[in-house]
Amino acid sequence: AQSVTQLGSHVSVSEGALVLLRCNYSSSVPPYLFWYVQYPNQGLQLLLKYTSAATLVKVINGFEAEFKKSETSFHLTKPSAHMSDAAEYFCAVSASNQFYFGTGTSLTVNP
Amino acid sequence: SQTIHQWPATLVQPVGSPLSLECTVEGTSNPNLYWYRQAAGRGLQLLFYSVGIGQISSEVPQNLSASRPQDRQFILSSKKLLLSDSGFYLCAWSVLAGGYGYTFGSGTRLTVV
Numbered sequence: 722a723q724s725v726t727q728l729g730s731h732v733s734v735s736e737g738a739l740v741l742l743r744c745n746y747s748s749s750v751p752p753y754l755f756w757y758v759q760y761p762n763q764g765l766q767l768l769l770k771y772t773s774a775a776t777l778v779k780v781i782n783g784f785e786a787e788f789k790k791s792e793t794s795f796h797l798t799k800p801s802a803h804m805s806d807a808a809e810y811f812c813a814v815s816a817s818n819q820f821y822f823g824t825g826t827s828l829t830v831n832p
Numbered sequence: 833s834q835t836i837h838q839w840p841a842t843l844v845q846p847v848g849s850p851l852s853l854e855c856t857v858e859g860t861s862n863p864n865l866y867w868y869r870q871a872a873g874r875g876l877q878l879l880f881y882s883v884g885i886g887q888i889s890s891e892v893p894q895n896l897s898a899s900r901p902q903d904r905q906f907i908l909s910s911k912k913l914l915l916s917d918s919g920f921y922l923c924a925w926s927v928l929a930g931g932y933g934y935t936f937g938s939g940t941r942l943t944v945v
Contacts, residue, residue, distance in 0.1 A: 755933050764838070764922055764936035811876065813933070820926070820934065824875035 723748045723816050727823035735831050740799040742826045744786075744812030747793060753815040754795040756786055759825075760808045768810070771795060802830045834859035838923045838937030845944055851896075851910040853940050855923030858904065863925040865906040866934070867898055870920040882906060918944045 728743040746752060753772050757765040769778045771788045779785040786797045795812060807830045812823040838855045845851060857863050867879040878891045880898035888898050895914050899907045906923060923937040 753933070757936075762920070762939065762941060764938045765924075765934075766936070767933055770933055815933065822876045 723752065723814050723819055723821050725812050725814050725821050725823040727810075727812050727826050729826055730824065731827045731829070733829040733831060734802045736804055737801050740784075740797070740802045740806065740828065742797040742810050742812075742828065744795045744797065744823060745793055746795060746812075746814045748814055748816045750816045754786075754788060755813040755815070756784070756795075756797050757811040757813060757822075758808050759811065765811060768797075802828075804830050804832065806830055834925075834935065836923065836925055836935055836937045838940060840940060841938065842941045843943070845913050845942065847915055847944055848912045851908070851913050851917070851942070853908040853921055853923075853942075855906045855908075855937055856904055857906075857925045860904070860925070860927070862903060863927065865900065866924040866926070867906065867908050868922040868924065870922065872919070876922070880908070913944045915944050918942055 724747045726745045734740055755770045756768040758768045759765045768784060769780045769786055771778050776788045784797060784799045786795050788795050807828055809825050809827050811825045814821050835858045865882045868876045869879055870876055880888055880890055882888050882900045885900055885903055895917060896908060896910050919942060921940045921942055924934040926932060926934045
C-alpha cells in the first residue's frame with residue numbers, strides 16, 4: 722500500500738527566504754512522485770515529478786525536489802521565495818496504478 | 833495536446849435542488865477520469881473514478897453520483913443537494929501508467945445555501 726505524509730499544513734516564510742515543504746511517502750514498490758501547486762480557486766497544476774530518472778528534479782521557476790530513497794522523502798525546496806509562490810502545495814505518490822495525495826501544505830509568503 | 837474542460841466555474845444552489853457538473857477531455861482516448869472534492873481547509877477527497885464508459889467506482893457513500901456516458905465525458909450529479917455538499921469540485925484524468933500523473937480541470941466552486 723502507498724501513502725503520503727506532508728508535515729506541516731501551513732508554512733510561512735519571508736520573501737527571499739528558503740522554502741522547504743516536506744513530503745514523506747511509503748510504497749512497497751518503486752514509486753513515481755509528484756508535486757502539484759494550487760492557486761486560489763483554481764485546479765491543481767503539475768509542478769514537477771520524479772519518474773526514476775535523475776533523483777534531483779528541477780523546474781524553471783526555481784523549485785526543485787530530491788528523491789531520497791533511504792529517507793523515503795521527496796521534499797520541495799526553493800532557495801528564495803517570491804510573493805507569487807503563495808499557494809497550496811500537494812505531494813502525491815503513484816505506484817501499482819494507485820495514486821495518493823498528501824493533505825496539502827499552504828505556503829504563505831510575507832513581504 | 834490533451835486538455836480538460838470543467839464547468840461551470842462557480843455555482844450557487846439552494847438546498848434540495850439538483851446538481852450537474854460536467855467534465856470533458858480532449859486529445860486522448862480511454863482516459864481514467866476522476867472527481868475530487870475539497871472542503872474548505874481540507875485536502876482532496878476522491879469521490880468517484882472511472883476506467884471506461886459506464887464504469888463508475890465510488891470511494892465514499894454520499895449524496896452524489898457520477899456517470900460516464902461517453903469516453904471523454906464525466907458527469908457529477910445529485911438529486912437533492914445538502915449544505916454539506918458545498919466545496920470545490922475537481923475533475924481529473926490520467927492514463928493507466930502511473931508515471932504520467934493526473935491532469936486537473938480548473939474546478940467548480942459549489943455553494944449550497
